[in-house]
Structures are given as structure tokens and as C-alpha cells.
Amino acid sequence: MVGELVPVRVDPVTADRHFWHRFHELRRARDSELHPGDPTDPDEIVEAHMKRADPYDIAEYFEMSRDDRMISWFETQTTTPANPEYATNRHLIWTEAYVRKDARRRGIARSWLTVLDDVMAGHGCTVAGMSTTQESGHGFLRWLGAAPKLTDIESRLMLADVDWPMLERWVQEGAAGSPETKLEIYDGPLPDEILPEFAVRRSELLNMIPFEDLDIGDIVVTPERVRDVYDRAAQTGRVLHEVLTLDPDGRISGMTDMEAHVHKPTMLAQQFTGVRPDARGRGLGKWIKAAMLLHMRELYPRVKWITTENAHSNDPMLKINRALGFKEFREAVEYQVTREQIHAKVLSPAT
Numbered sequence: 001m002v003g004e005l006v007p008v009r010v011d012p013v014t015a016d017r018h019f020w021h022r023f024h025e026l027r028r029a030r031d032s033e034l035h036p037g038d039p040t041d042p043d044e045i046v047e048a049h050m051k052r053a054d055p056y057d058i059a060e061y062f063e064m065s066r067d068d069r070m071i072s073w074f075e076t077q078t079t080t081p082a083n084p085e086y087a088t089n090r091h092l093i094w095t096e097a098y099v100r101k102d103a104r105r106r107g108i109a110r111s112w113l114t115v116l117d118d119v120m121a122g123h124g125c126t127v128a129g130m131s132t133t134q135e136s137g138h139g140f141l142r143w144l145g146a147a148p149k150l151t152d153i154e155s156r157l158m159l160a161d162v163d164w165p166m167l168e169r170w171v172q173e174g175a176a177g178s179p180e181t182k183l184e185i186y187d188g189p190l191p192d193e194i195l196p197e198f199a200v201r202r203s204e205l206l207n208m209i210p211f212e213d214l215d216i217g218d219i220v221v222t223p224e225r226v227r228d229v230y231d232r233a234a235q236t237g238r239v240l241h242e243v244l245t246l247d248p249d250g251r252i253s254g255m256t257d258m259e260a261h262v263h264k265p266t267m268l269a270q271q272f273t274g275v276r277p278d279a280r281g282r283g284l285g286k287w288i289k290a291a292m293l294l295h296m297r298e299l300y301p302r303v304k305w306i307t308t309e310n311a312h313s314n315d316p317m318l319k320i321n322r323a324l325g326f327k328e329f330r331e332a333v334e335y336q337v338t339r340e341q342i343h344a345k346v347l348s349p350a351t
Helices: 017-034 043-051 108-123 135-144 164-177 192-206 223-235 284-299 315-324 339-347
Strands: 008-010 057-066 069-079 092-099 127-132 147-158 182-187 238-246 252-261 264-275 305-311 327-338
Touching (some): 043 223, 057 108, 127 135, 127 339, 147 315, 164 284, 182 284, 192 223, 238 284, 252 284, 264 284, 284 315, 305 315, 327 339
Parallel strands (some): 092 127, 264 305
Antiparallel strands (some): 008 057, 069 092, 127 327, 147 305, 147 327, 182 238, 238 252
């Protein structure tokens, strides 16, 4: 069967409706298997995302199809020279693959290694990263020789279970503990005048995230990259919300952000939360997270649950989330493998 399937590079900008039909059919099958019960992105939103030019990252897409039925999908992403992270991340490439359930255990996933080997060579990448929540994925990556580098915990919070009086106390205690600190809430893009300070603090705090053994370079946020995120969000139906605390000297001491999807009215995504090291111990983390949740309850009365992800080793954030009522939903493991290991598997007989 594998011999009958040929990997084909896909350009979303020029792809015809036959491609999009078979792609969306496979995408929905994948989402139904990997995210049962969760809302699926509308076709037009996915197409807008894939067609939009990205100055900072380059994504490449490939399919294997037969008789206008897509059997497998593969994509890669790496930084461009325009990305301020390029110097320390240019050796990394991130990948995602899916094989239709009725076509597995026939060597299709293995056949993508030749494509990955060529893409890595073209970009000069030496390390590939991939994530899985499935036992079949763990088995394949162990066979490949990939090493588990980071365990992500996906947690979910049902709003019906939230102790709202506790959150109100957290807000009161946070304000009382830092009387000179100002809390600000932004629905949508931050004002331009805040972006330089925001970019500096966000870069600082993101680089403090515990990435365990993951090979990852510097994270560099700039005002230009933030504006690009806002443009992309507007194009794909996402609304970004930010809670900041600002100290009297004008520096941001804490931040947390959530993402709402126009087409997913019953869920929200809790994104990054961080507190400047010299501002910790004042209850700022509880204050900003509680203020955000209280605000979201008023803004989105149809929301039923919130999802978030944290590294397994991020004890402080997991502790706050557990206190809020977040419960572990599933684990994902990030693996990394060298191009030398991939190339050796490409050259070796099938085993």
C-alpha cells in the first residue's frame, strides 16, 4: 500500500477545492479521534490560517492521497531569518503527522521520514521535535529513537465548579497586598504605547518557563511580532484578552492572557501567566488569574469550560490552577530526535 502512495507537497495558496475537500475530511476525522467532543475549527478559518504569509516562521505541508481520499498528512515548521529567535532556534524543526486509522501499521508514518530528512537538510535543521498523546505515537517515536524531553499537562476547568467567592477574595487580597500596583484589563490588542514594555517583560518571563530537557532557543517577543499575532487572531476569529499589573515605576509585574474563539462559544483557552521574579510573594499570580476569570464570566456567559497547558514540572502554576479547580485532562509528551537518527532510519531496511 505504501508503494502506491506518493508524498506530495501542498501550497495552500494555490490548492484547488478538491484538495481542501479531502484535507478537511481527514482533519475532521483526526479531530474526532484526538479531541473527541471538542469543537472543530471551521473550514474557512483553517484555510485563512494556512494561506496567510508568516514573516517569522515557515510552514511546509505534504499529503498522501488515493482516489481523492487523503490517507495521511504531514507538516513542518521552522524559523525564518526574519525571526529574532533565528540565531538560537534555526537548528530546530517542529513536525506533525497523522495517518488515517484504517491505514495504520503499514509503514506510512515511516515513509514521512524521507520527506522530513530532505526538509531538514534544506533548512539546515539538526533536531526535529514532535508531540503525541497516543500510545501508537509513543511507540513510533521510541522506534525512531526520539527522546522524551517535556511532559505537558492539559487541564480543564468547568466554570460550574468554580468557587467564585474565593476568586473575589483573591482579587481583594491582591489589591490590598500591592496598594500601589495598578491592575488593567484589555479586551483585544494592547495599545501601541504599552507594547515595548510588554514585549520586554513577556520575553523575560517566557524564558523562565520550565522546558525540562527540551532543546529550545531563546524566546524573543517584539512589538512587531505582537502586532502580527493580533492581525492573525483577527483573521482567524480569535479574541485575545490580557490582564496586567503595573508597578508605580511603569514596569509590568504580572501578566495573564486568555483566548476566545468566535466559533467556539462554550470554551476559552488560558494561555500564558507570569509574574516578574522580584514581584513574587505578593499574591499577584492569584490576583491576575482571579481577575481574568471573573471578567471572562461576565464577558462570555455561554462559556462552560476553560483549557490550559503547563509543564509537568511547573509546580507553582499547577498549584494555582489546582486551587482554581483545574483538573488534569491528559498528558502530551514532546520528543526530539536528531537528523542523523532520522537519516539512519531512512537508509536502514524496514524493521
